Amino acid sequence: MTNILEVSDLRIWDSDTGHVIVPGSSFQVRQGSCLAIVGESGSGKSVTCRAVMRLNKASIRQSGSIRFDGVDVSELSEQDMRKLRGKRMCMILQHGMRAFDPSRVIGVHLRETLKQHYGWSRSESDASMVMAMRSVMLKDPAAILNQYPHQLSGGMLQRIMIALAIVLEPDMIIADEPTTALDTISQFEVVEQLAQLRDRLGCAMILVSHDLGIVRTMADEVIVMKAGVIVERGATEAIFSEARHAYTRYLVSSKLALDRHFQRMMEGVGGGVAER
Amino acid sequence: MLSVDRVEKSYKKAGMFSRERQRVLRSISFACGPGECLGIIGESGSGKSTLGRLLLGIEKPDRGTITFDGRRVDERRARRGKISAVFQDYTASINPFYTVEKALLEPLKLRGLSRRERHSAIDLLLHQVGLDLSYRGKYPHELSGGEAQRVCIARAVATEPKLIVLDEAVSSLDGSVQLQVLELLRSLRQLYGMSYIFITHDIRAAAYICDRVMILRSGQIEEIVAVEQLKDVQSAYARKLLEMVVL
Numbered sequence: 001m002t003n004i005l006e007v008s009d010l011r012i013w014d015s016d017t018g019h020v021i022v023p024g025s026s027f028q029v030r031q032g033s034c035l036a037i038v039g040e041s042g043s044g045k046s047v048t049c050r051a052v053m054r055l056n057k058a059s060i061r062q063s064g065s066i067r068f069d070g071v072d073v074s075e076l077s078e079q080d081m082r083k084l085r086g087k088r089m090c091m092i093l094q095h096g097m098r099a100f101d102p103s104r105v106i107g108v109h110l111r112e113t114l115k116q117h118y119g120w121s122r123s124e125s126d127a128s129m130v131m132a133m134r135s136v137m138l139k140d141p142a143a144i145l146n147q148y149p150h151q152l153s154g155g156m157l158q159r160i161m162i163a164l165a166i167v168l169e170p171d172m173i174i175a176d177e178p179t180t181a182l183d184t185i186s187q188f189e190v191v192e193q194l195a196q197l198r199d200r201l202g203c204a205m206i207l208v209s210h211d212l213g214i215v216r217t218m219a220d221e222v223i224v225m226k227a228g229v230i231v232e233r234g235a236t237e238a239i240f241s242e243a244r245h246a247y248t249r250y251l252v253s254s255k256l257a258l259d260r261h262f263q264r265m266m267e268g269v270g271g272g273v274a275e276r
Numbered sequence: 277m278l279s280v281d282r283v284e285k286s287y288k289k290a291g292m293f294s295r296e297r298q299r300v301l302r303s304i305s306f307a308c309g310p311g312e313c314l315g316i317i318g319e320s321g322s323g324k325s326t327l328g329r330l331l332l333g334i335e336k337p338d339r340g341t342i343t344f345d346g347r348r349v350d351e352r353r354a355r356r357g358k359i360s361a362v363f364q365d366y367t368a369s370i371n372p373f374y375t376v377e378k379a380l381l382e383p384l385k386l387r388g389l390s391r392r393e394r395h396s397a398i399d400l401l402l403h404q405v406g407l408d409l410s411y412r413g414k415y416p417h418e419l420s421g422g423e424a425q426r427v428c429i430a431r432a433v434a435t436e437p438k439l440i441v442l443d444e445a446v447s448s449l450d451g452s453v454q455l456q457v458l459e460l461l462r463s464l465r466q467l468y469g470m471s472y473i474f475i476t477h478d479i480r481a482a483a484y485i486c487d488r489v490m491i492l493r494s495g496q497i498e499e500i501v502a503v504e505q506l507k508d509v510q511s512a513y514a515r516k517l518l519e520m521v522v523l
Binding site (some may be wrong): 182250261 | 316322416420448450451454456459477479480481484485503504507516517520521522
């Protein structure tokens with residue numbers, strides 16, 4: 001299987017302070033597979049993702065090569081990059097509230113995006129958005145298009161972003177902490193929608209999360225980052241069962257401590273706990 | 277100790293001329309005993325944070341009473357030094373111009389300690405929440421999320437309260453840090469023997485630390501159940517909630 005994304009020797013630093021955020025990481029995403037990046041806050045997960053999209057602010061510099069579908073992203077002009085972003089690489093962000101323009105109704109943002117990439121008219125883009133929004137279980141999509149972001153819940157905004165991704169049919173989706181800001185029920189629904197999205201489009205995905213439960217259900221491969229350095233990589237099950245690096249084992253064991261306790265409660269005290 | 281009796285709360289709906297009121301809480305009654313940890317679980321918008329604010333006396337209920345040791349919590353004197361709070365947003369909880377020392381000093385002044393006693397009390401508090409003494413002079417922006425939340429917890433226990441209301445106190449921390457803070461809360465409870473009201477949407481975290489959990493749904497109590505009996509929840513909604521935990 002070919003790689004959709006190949007990152008090699010990616011180095012990211014802050015040119016104002018000279019502080020190196022990511023000293024040099026290399027990783028690949030295979031076509032149609034899901035790569036999860038895990039690590040604690042400040043480990044450089046989001047900066048890495050934004051570097052792939054070339055969305056870091058100007059003072060954050062990067063070197064190394066990022067090849068997306070054979071094209072070196074760093075050599076593209078800003079104009080070509082804009083065409084690539086959205087249409088071929090989609091980003092789903094943590095804070096729905098900050099991802100949409102707060103002074104415009106949702107529909108304006110969606111129509112603008114679709115016009116840019118497809119040149120669709122208002123009625124064309126509304127028709128396909130309504131279809132996509134229905135498929136992510138949003139009720140009354142036509143009314144949602146006329147609402148402002150603050151009138152909608154975090155889970156709904158997250159699903160609108162997923163619906164937009166469905167219409168754009170990208171080759172790769174970068175989901176940066178898509179469920180962190182949501183409650184248990186919305187979390188569950190968004191994870192389901194993301195999984196369906198992958199099934200439907202067959203697209204690759206980079207999933208950034210510190211929630212190992214979601215990583216385990218979604219990812220094929222995992223890389224573990226600590227202070228900007230990739231300390232471990234491997235297939236998802238291997239990371240959970242036979243992690244080599246102490247840091248990975250620490251992350252996995254703290255997740256399992258909560259899980260085990262919960263399962264024990266669910267099975268009643270004294271009941272045997274199934275080892276996972 | 278804490279008893280809540282038929283509490284109702286509603287807010288005015290948005291819009292300048294709107295007369296409609298949105299009922300956030302309806303006839304909530306429950307009690308929390310000394311040394312007990314009661315979890316309040318619900319989706320976003322279920323009214324759990326509103327309930328937390330009512331328990332703290334920051335807001336008053338429209339109807340019904342909340343009493344703490346027999347006195348109404350909306351009297352300042354009834355809750356002074358006895359009820360503390362830890363909130364989700366740790367960055368906004370500490371005055372950005374205060375050092376850790378100054379932040380901890382404020383509640384200690386309530387206890388009427390001498391200067392020297394206060395100084396040693398801060399050492400003890402920092403030690404209890406697992407921070408070393410070099411943190412005394414640090415400012416909030418120099419702290420990581422977990423460290424800032426530890427300072428907030430230290431500040432909450434500084435007055436040796438009988439009850440702490442924890443509103444999503446671990447929800448915005450990373451998985452592993454979350455567990456550390458939960459462990460810390462457990463050990464402090466053993467040390468001080470105080471009660472917790474643990475408000476969260478994370479059922480696993482609630483199951484880890486609570487004795488009983490109350491499931492709240494659109495402003496009403498759906499069910500109150502001991503954590504050991506979580507598997508035997510009666511209502512369909514509570515079952516659905518438990519099934520949706522992504523392990």
